[in-house]
Amino acid sequence: MSAMLALLLRDLRLAIRHGGESLMPLVFLFAVIILVPLGVGPGPNLLAAIAPGMIWVAALLASLLALENLFRPDHEDGTLEQWWLGHLPVTGLVISRLLSHWLVTGVPVILFAPLAAQMLYLPPQSLSVLMISLLIGTPILSLIGGLAAALTLGTNRGSVLLPILVFPLVVPVLIFATGAVAAAADDLPVRANLGLMLALLVLAITLVPLAATAALRLNIE
Amino acid sequence: MIWKSIKVGFHRLGSPPTFYRFCLLLSPWLWAGFAICTIIGLYYAFYVVPPDYQQSDTVRILYIHVPAAWQAMAGYVVMAILAMIALVWRIRTTEIMAMMCAPIGAAFTLICLATGSIWGRPMWGTWWEWDARLTSMLVLLFIYLGIMGLYAAFEDRRKGARVACILVLVGLVNIPIIHFSVEWWTTLHQGKTIRIFGESSMHYSMMPPLIWMTIAVKLMFGAALLDRSRNELLSQDRRKGWVAKKLLGKGVK
Numbered sequence: 239m240s241a242m243l244a245l246l247l248r249d250l251r252l253a254i255r256h257g258g259e260s261l262m263p264l265v266f267l268f269a270v271i272i273l274v275p276l277g278v279g280p281g282p283n284l285l286a287a288i289a290p291g292m293i294w295v296a297a298l299l300a301s302l303l304a305l306e307n308l309f310r311p312d313h314e315d316g317t318l319e320q321w322w323l324g325h326l327p328v329t330g331l332v333i334s335r336l337l338s339h340w341l342v343t344g345v346p347v348i349l350f351a352p353l354a355a356q357m358l359y360l361p362p363q364s365l366s367v368l369m370i371s372l373l374i375g376t377p378i379l380s381l382i383g384g385l386a387a388a389l390t391l392g393t394n395r396g397s398v399l400l401p402i403l404v405f406p407l408v409v410p411v412l413i414f415a416t417g418a419v420a421a422a423a424d425d426l427p428v429r430a431n432l433g434l435m436l437a438l439l440v441l442a443i444t445l446v447p448l449a450a451t452a453a454l455r456l457n458i459e
Numbered sequence: 460m461i462w463k464s465i466k467v468g469f470h471r472l473g474s475p476p477t478f479y480r481f482c483l484l485l486s487p488w489l490w491a492g493f494a495i496c497t498i499i500g501l502y503y504a505f506y507v508v509p510p511d512y513q514q515s516d517t518v519r520i521l522y523i524h525v526p527a528a529w530q531a532m533a534g535y536v537v538m539a540i541l542a543m544i545a546l547v548w549r550i551r552t553t554e555i556m557a558m559m560c561a562p563i564g565a566a567f568t569l570i571c572l573a574t575g576s577i578w579g580r581p582m583w584g585t586w587w588e589w590d591a592r593l594t595s596m597l598v599l600l601f602i603y604l605g606i607m608g609l610y611a612a613f614e615d616r617r618k619g620a621r622v623a624c625i626l627v628l629v630g631l632v633n634i635p636i637i638h639f640s641v642e643w644w645t646t647l648h649q650g651k652t653i654r655i656f657g658e659s660s661m662h663y664s665m666m667p668p669l670i671w672m673t674i675a676v677k678l679m680f681g682a683a684l685l686d687r688s689r690n691e692l693l694s695q696d697r698r699k700g701w702v703a704k705k706l707l708g709k710g711v712k
Contacts, residue, residue, distance in 0.1 A: 385629065389622050393612035402608055403626065406601040409594070410636070441632070449625055452546075456621050 241326050242334040249338035263300035263343045264350060270296040271354045282359040289358035290368055290419035294412055296354075297347045297372060301379040302404060304343050306397050308335065308387040309454065318458055329451045336384040336447065344376030360419075367422035367432075371415040374435045381446040382407045388450040392457035411438060475692055476701045478552045482689040489682035493675050500671030508665055520578040522668050526676040528571040531599060532634055534564035534680055538606075539631045542624035552692070554620040557627060558610050559687040563680055565603035572596055591640040592648035599637060602630040616695055 253260040274292050275285055312318045321328050351372055355365055386403040393399060418431035471477045504522040511518035538560035545554040575593070576586045587593065606623050613619030640648075696702050 389609060389626055390612065392615075392618060392622065393609070399605070399608050399612055402601065403605045406598045406605060406633070407629070409598050413594075445629075449629055453622055453625050456618060456625070459618070 239330075242330045245331055246334040246338050249335065250341060253338070253342045260304075260342050261346075262303050264346045266300045266303060267293075267296045267347055267350060267354060270299075271357050275358070286359040286361060286423075289355060289360040290364065290416045290423075292358060293351055293354050293360075293368065294371075294375075294415050294419075297344075297351075297376060298379055298408060298412065300347055301339075301343045301376065301383050302401060304339060305383045305387045305400055305404075308339055308384055309391050310387075313391055313458065318454065322455070322458070328454070329447045332384075332388075332450050332454065333447045336380055336450070339384060340377050340380035344372075344380055348372045348376060361423045363425070364419050364422035367428050368419045370432060371418050371435065374432065374439050375411050375415045378411050378435070378439050378442050379408060381442040385446050385450045385453065388453040388457070391454060411435065414438070473550045473552055475552065475696055475699075476705065479689055479692060479701075479705065482685040486682045486685040486689075489678045489685065493678040493682060496671050496675035496678060500668045500675055503668035503671060508668055511665075517578055517581055518665075520574050521665075522672045524571055524574040524578065525669060526673045527567045527574065528596070529673060530676045530680055531564055531567040531571050531596070532637060533677070534560055534567060535599065535603075535627075535631070535634055537680075538564060539627050539634075542627040546621065546624050546628075551617065552688070554617065554624065555691050555695070556684060556688045557624055558606075558620050559684055559691055561603050561606045561610070561623075561627075563683050563687070565600060565607065567676070567680070568596060568600040568603060572600065590648050592637065595633060595637040595640045599633055602626075602633060606630070 270292060274288070278284060278288070309318060321331050348369065351368060352365060355368060360368065383400075383404050386400050386407075389403060390399045414431045414435045418428040418435070421428045421431065472481055500522065504519050508519070510516050538557050541553050541557035541560065544550060545557050572593075575596075579588070580586050606626055609626055610616075610619045610623040613622065693702060693706075
């Protein structure tokens with residue numbers, strides 16, 4: 239437990255000291271949010287209709303940004319091999335690495351989502367649902383992305399493969415999340431969509447760390 | 460006694476030369492079966508089955524579309540079983556077979572999407588609709604492509620196969636989603652009309668070509684899988700002794 243915490247703190251410290259790099263998800267989110275009204279026209283009705291989708295797609299793409307370097311530097315300098323040589327359960331270390339990815343890419347997006355929603359005229363009654371969906375959904379994005387990063391670790395074309403591996407697996411998250419927000423805008427019940435997202439989250443939390451550990455292990459063999 | 464010899468024979472398939480011989484022996488029979496079933500199936504589909512009362516002759520696309528769709532999903536399940544075996548028991552021939560399922564499955568998925576789209580144009584009035592079944596099929600195609608890409612990205616083919624096998628097992632979650640997509644969401648694609656248990660809502664006169672074509676497609680999948688696995692094995696082992704003996708043994712005296 240203390241090792242997991244130590245790794246988490248180290249990763250966060252690294253992210254903070256890299257400064258600019260860790261702001262990339264936010265820069266990306268706002269680049270999308272600013273460019274969309276310029277691209278499709280500033281009509282409030284149109285923007286309100288596409289707002290949940292745009293914010294979610296931006297969150298999804300933002301989570302891809304940092305994936306390439308999730309395990310690679312540690313693989314190159316041999317740290318990853320030390321994970322296996324040590325006496326600690328590697329799955330725990332993988333979990334804390336994935337958690338740090340979420341804290342660095344997911345949480346900033348969640349925090350600034352209300353601002354983005356305002357900029358796109360999202361109806362106020364769907365804001366809370368958007369926030370809940372991001373809160374449930376962004377950890378899933380980090381988990382699936384982390385799995386893809388672990389799978390592609392041994393290749394030298396990781397950056398091309400990552401989106402291809404991540405995209406089909408996150409489609410359900412995107413569908414349920416935007417479905418919930420759209421339902422909230424129409425005053426329809428949202429619990430079914432959010433419930434399915436929670437189910438996906440539970441499934442991902444249970445299985446992804448194990449699968450990612452197995453993939454890392456194969457890759458450093 | 461028989462059981463024991465089956466078991467021993469099965470274990471021998473883990474050895475590349477035996478596997479090579481097994482594929483070489485079995486695949487012509489599967490291809491022949493495929494040809495016969497296809498001829499019968501297409502004959503029924505084109506000449507025997509009456510045109511549908513609403514869809515007229517376009518209904519005949521169904522005899523390609525449905526078997527291809529079933530095989531796209533069944534192929535994934537076969538691949539997942541092989542991948543599981545490959546990861547647990549580390550049998551090399553199984554790893555190769557699992558990886559060789561992906562291009563064939565992707566091809567069937569593409570056939571299913573293409574024929575569905577051609578049928579959808581006159582019947583639904585659209586080439587494409589973001590319907591649950593269609594979308595989940597598209598996702599299946601991308602999962603197949605991801606598996607192929609991941610396998611191809613590794614220089615060490617064995618490592619690539621093992622890593623891609625993990626992805627195969629992860630992608631398995633999509634299969635029930637496709638299967639139940641027409642029940643969970645009521646969108647454009649029709650619901651289940653053909654049942655193994657209970658009565659199908661499709662008229663019995665339309666069934667025979669579907670059954671023949673389904674068998675044909677299954678045989679084709681098997682035959683293509685064996686041929687592909689054999690070729691992949693040859694290309695991986697091209698510097699090994701048994702390949703030289705197999706390929707050159709007859710010619711070089």
